[in-house]
Amino acid sequence: MSLLQLENLSVTFGNFRAVDNISYKVEEGEVLGIVGESGSGKSVSSLSIMGLIDFPGKVSADQLSFDGQDLLAMPEKQRRKLTGSEIAMIFQDPMTSLNPCFTVGYQIIEALKTHQGGSKKELKIRAIELLTQVGIPAPESRLDNYPHQLSGGMSQRVMIAMSIACNPRLLIADEPTTALDVTIQAQIIDLLIDLQREKQMGLVLITHDLALVAEVAHRVIVMYAGQIVESGPASEVFSTPKHPYTQALLASLPESAAGKARLEALPGVVPGQYDRPLGCLLSPRCPYATDYCRKVEPANQGDLDRQVKCHTPLDREGRPAA
Amino acid sequence: MNQSDSRLILKAEDLKQHYRVKQGFFKPEAVVKAVDGISFNLEKGKTLAVVGESGCGKSTLGRMLTMIETPTEGKLAHLGEDLLALSADAQAKLRQKIQIIFQNPYGSLNPRKKIGAILEEPLVINTKLSKAERKEKALSIMAKVGLKTEHYDRYPHMFSGGQRQRIAIARGLMLDPNVIVADEPVSALDVSVQAQVLNLMMDLQEEFGLSYVFISHDLSVVEHIADDVMVMYLGKVVEQGTREQLFENPKHPYTLALLSSTPQLSPEKRRTRIKLEGELPSPLNPPSGCAFHGRCSYANDRCSSETPMLRLDSEENQEQGHLIACHAVEENRIESLVEGAA
Numbered sequence: 001m002s003l004l005q006l007e008n009l010s011v012t013f014g015n016f017r018a019v020d021n022i023s024y025k026v027e028e029g030e031v032l033g034i035v036g037e038s039g040s041g042k043s044v045s046s047l048s049i050m051g052l053i054d055f056p057g058k059v060s061a062d063q064l065s066f067d068g069q070d071l072l073a074m075p076e077k078q079r080r081k082l083t084g085s086e087i088a089m090i091f092q093d094p095m096t097s098l099n100p101c102f103t104v105g106y107q108i109i110e111a112l113k114t115h116q117g118g119s120k121k122e123l124k125i126r127a128i129e130l131l132t133q134v135g136i137p138a139p140e141s142r143l144d145n146y147p148h149q150l151s152g153g154m155s156q157r158v159m160i161a162m163s164i165a166c167n168p169r170l171l172i173a174d175e176p177t178t179a180l181d182v183t184i185q186a187q188i189i190d191l192l193i194d195l196q197r198e199k200q201m202g203l204v205l206i207t208h209d210l211a212l213v214a215e216v217a218h219r220v221i222v223m224y225a226g227q228i229v230e231s232g233p234a235s236e237v238f239s240t241p242k243h244p245y246t247q248a249l250l251a252s253l254p255e256s257a258a259g260k261a262r263l264e265a266l267p268g269v270v271p272g273q274y275d276r277p278l279g280c281l282l283s284p285r286c287p288y289a290t291d292y293c294r295k296v297e298p299a300n301q302g303d304l305d306r307q308v309k310c311h312t313p314l315d316r317e318g319r320p321a322a
Numbered sequence: 323m324n325q326s327d328s329r330l331i332l333k334a335e336d337l338k339q340h341y342r343v344k345q346g347f348f349k350p351e352a353v354v355k356a357v358d359g360i361s362f363n364l365e366k367g368k369t370l371a372v373v374g375e376s377g378c379g380k381s382t383l384g385r386m387l388t389m390i391e392t393p394t395e396g397k398l399a400h401l402g403e404d405l406l407a408l409s410a411d412a413q414a415k416l417r418q419k420i421q422i423i424f425q426n427p428y429g430s431l432n433p434r435k436k437i438g439a440i441l442e443e444p445l446v447i448n449t450k451l452s453k454a455e456r457k458e459k460a461l462s463i464m465a466k467v468g469l470k471t472e473h474y475d476r477y478p479h480m481f482s483g484g485q486r487q488r489i490a491i492a493r494g495l496m497l498d499p500n501v502i503v504a505d506e507p508v509s510a511l512d513v514s515v516q517a518q519v520l521n522l523m524m525d526l527q528e529e530f531g532l533s534y535v536f537i538s539h540d541l542s543v544v545e546h547i548a549d550d551v552m553v554m555y556l557g558k559v560v561e562q563g564t565r566e567q568l569f570e571n572p573k574h575p576y577t578l579a580l581l582s583s584t585p586q587l588s589p590e591k592r593r594t595r596i597k598l599e600g601e602l603p604s605p606l607n608p609p610s611g612c613a614f615h616g617r618c619s620y621a622n623d624r625c626s627s628e629t630p631m632l633r634l635d636s637e638e639n640q641e642q643g644h645l646i647a648c649h650a651v652e653e654n655r656i657e658s659l660v661e662g663a664a
Contacts, residue, residue: 037512038483152376153601181375181539183598186583190597208512211542211585215592238587252517254546255587262524263546265517269482 003028003170003202004049004087007063011041011048013056016273018044020226025304026170029200031193033217033234035210035249039270041226042206043092046172050083066170085115085166092175094155098147104158105143108165115166130161135191153184157191164195170202178207189216210249214238222246225271225281232306240316242308244286247318280311288312288320330401331533332364332387332420332501337396339382343606354605356382358557359396362550364501367527369534371548371565373541373580377602379557380537384503387535388422389413400501418448421494425506427486431478437464437489438474444496459496466529467492467522484515488522495526503535508543520547541584545569553577556605556613559632563644573635573646575618575656612649620650 002025011019019041026032034042048059051071064071066087071079091097099107108127112118118126124143131139134157147155156176163171173192177185193216196203207213213220213234220237222230222245230243241247250256251264268285271277279296283289290311298311312320339357357379364370372380385391387398389405398405400416408416424430431440441460445451451459461471467488478486487507494502507523508516524547526532538544544551544565551568553561553576561574572578575596582593598617603609612630615621633652635644650656 037514151601181602182541182583183375183579184601186595187598190595209585210513211587214587215585249513250587252514253542253587254517254520255542255591257546262521263517265521266514267518269484269515270512 001068002026003030003067004204005063005065006045006049007061009045009048009059009061009064011044011053012058012060018057018226019048022223022226022228023304024221024228024231026202026204028169028202029196030219031196031203031205031217033213033220034204034206034223035208035213035220036223037208037249037270039225039272040223042223043174045223046089046174046204046206049172050087050089051079081115084111086168087170087172088163088166088168090156090159090163090171090173090176093179094152094159095147095179097159098155100147102146103143104145104147104150108143108158108162111162111165126165127161130165131158133164133195134158134161135187136161152180153187156180156184156188160188160191160195164199167199168201170204171196172204172206174206175208176205177212178209185212210238210253211255222249225276227281227309228300228307229282229309230307231304236306240314241318242306242313243310244288244314244320245282247314248285248287280309329365330363331366332535333362333397333399334387335361335397335399337361337383337386337393337398339379339386339391340394352606355557355608356605357386357393360552360554360559362552362562364533364535366500366533367531368549369527369536369547371536371538371544371551372554373538373544373551374554375539375602377556377605378554379605380554381505383554384422384505384535384537387501387503388420389417390422414448418444418497419499420501420503421497421499422503422505423487423490423494423507426510427483427490428510430490431486433478436475436477437469440478440489441493441496444493448497460492463492463495466495466526482515483511484518487511487519491519491522491526495530498530499532500530501533501535503537505537506539507536509538509540516543523547541580553580556602556608558613558647559645560614560647561645562632563635567635567644571644573644573651573656574648575620575650576614579617612647618650620656622649622655624649 004026007023008021009019010017010021022045036042047053053059061072066082105127108130109123112123112126127143128139131142136142136154136157177188180188205213205217217234220234221228224245230237230246237246241250248266252266254263257263266285271281277284278294280293280298283293293311298309300307300309301313302308314320337357337360341354341356343352343354345352360383362370372383374380386393400419405413405416438460442456445456445459461474464473469488508519511519527534536547548565550564552559555576561577572581579596579598582596586592600617603616609616611626611628615625630647630649632645632647635646
């Protein structure tokens with residue numbers, strides 16, 4: 001049984017589908033990377049797993065289960081017990097996701113108290129232990145600090161400490177390093193991966209940094225305009241992409257252009273609420289699009305391990321199949 | 323020598339920006355050395371990239387080059403004329419030739435003005451062109467950066483991030499500058515849009531013979547667009563050289579660490595990760611000696627007491643000017659590591 005299983009999950013805001021029938025699963029001890037540009041529904045899909053989509057947003061799915069338990073069917077109270085302890089999340093901007101009015105120690109202990117309880121003294125010891133685990137020097141003195149006294153990297157470490165406080169089995173990290181410098185990013189990613197290995201957590205790493213995902217993820221999901229366009233083992237997706245969008249994303253990275261040559265930019269932008277095309281959503285930007293693509297939406301091809309949503313998936317040489 | 327002089331657009335010599343900071347009523351004022359002694363030459367049609375982590379002074383440098391802030395010390399010459407010695411009037415004239423593009427296209431465009439008004443504002447202030455002439459000029463520049471005529475009457479909120487950055491670039495081009503300071507122009511954009519904007523910048527460079535000072539923290543972008551690269555750490559340059567020198571033969575431990583921390587798509591290109599402990603120290607209380615010694619694995623006593631000077635790399639051809647500020651490099655203490663990383 002998979003740790004997390006999604007089947008045809010959709011999130012709608014009024015008439016707008018932010019997430020459109022996505023299916024994937026996460027196994028225990030697996031790092032799943034979700035990549036895509038802004039507006040592709042990466043964050044919204046993960047918020048829906050946490051149950052953080054508020055009115056007017058609506059979540060519907062054929063299946064959304066964690067460890068065999070149906071998250072959508074269970075009572076609200078029981079779900080709240082799961083989220084925060086068994087399923088935890090790290091948000092993008094550490095500076096704004098910590099409450100500026102409370103000390104770091106208070107905020108970590110709050111999570112522990114809600115889910116596990118214990119005496120004041122025990123909780124404090126546990127909080128210090130957590131801060132040590134995430135590599136914060138002199139953790140005792142840091143407990144009484146307010147978030148504004150911490151740097152970006154430190155704040156993100158505190159966020160990680162909070163999220164692993166209750167030994168979650170699934171950790172969702174939504175752009176955990178986007179706001180940080182490269183050397184700090186390397187530290188934080190190393191820390192996350194070390195913790196993931198040590199605790200055998202499932203880790204969902206959401207990012208727009210393709211190279212980062214290529215380095216750490218086992219499997220990758222590429223999202224475009226709310227849909228999963230390609231998924232598969234990281235090494236395969238990046239070496240032989242089957243979807244034209246994945247191919248174009250990789251080609252537009254500066255590191256894939258030789259010398260000072262022009263980059264192969266994908267023209268246009270991700271469609272928004274009012275300019276969604278008929279048929280395949282990529283068709284206005286896709287270099288291989290045919291009239292058929294512009295009329296009929298392609299179905300997912302292949303099994304859940306290696307999927308592509310395209311009428312003419314690319315072959316090993318990167319050319320569309322006839 | 324003379325020929326290279328005539329191509330020289332911008333020459334900075336020992337630029338410094340020191341801020342005085344009040345720490346409290348009874349405490350003495352502290353000095354933050356945001357930029358501490360930076361020199362470079364920028365030639366016509368070339369791109370100088372400034373790389374470093376946040377807080378290293380790269381944006382302050384950009385603000386000094388555009389004269390938004392006056393350097394506390396140093397010389398800044400534009401086509402041989404010293405910008406700092408000129409009268410205010412003459413300065414204003416010269417300033418038109420050095421324009422800036424800011425990082426966040428969502429914050430740098432006035433939401434209450436139409437695109438046309440945003441683009442024409444520099445012309446209203448600096449030239450005596452008539453309304454019709456201004457519009458004509460704005461439309462011609464808009465066409466150059468890939469905006470359509472109908473965009474002239476729209477407001478910034480109607481545009482996507484990539485298009486806004488095109489507008490910001492168009493505004494920078496309105497006064498026919500020869501230097502553009504681009505302060506993280508693509509870091510707020512998605513990869514596919516980032517590629518579009520980078521292509522546009524390279525096309526414009528070719529067409530107008532622009533020189534760029536490209537401020538960025540993204541090494542893969544820098545490797546693509548730069549001719550010369552300057553790596554900054556806590557207000558000082560630690561390594562400076564051509565793109566080839568810096569990316570193929572990096573010497574300074576900080577440059578090596580930066581390169582190894584940048585994620586790479588292809589497994590062959592990945593370098594052995596050099597772990598950096600800790601974070602950028604506070605510029606209010608910089609470490610003695612080499613500012614990097616607290617995080618450097620090759621630091622010794624000399625590093626913590628004596629500040630290293632920028633010196634030419636002894637091994638290479640001296641003409642090419644690969645500058646490094648590191649005692650360990652001078653003393654050949656990290657030779658083994660360079661081979662290991664390559």
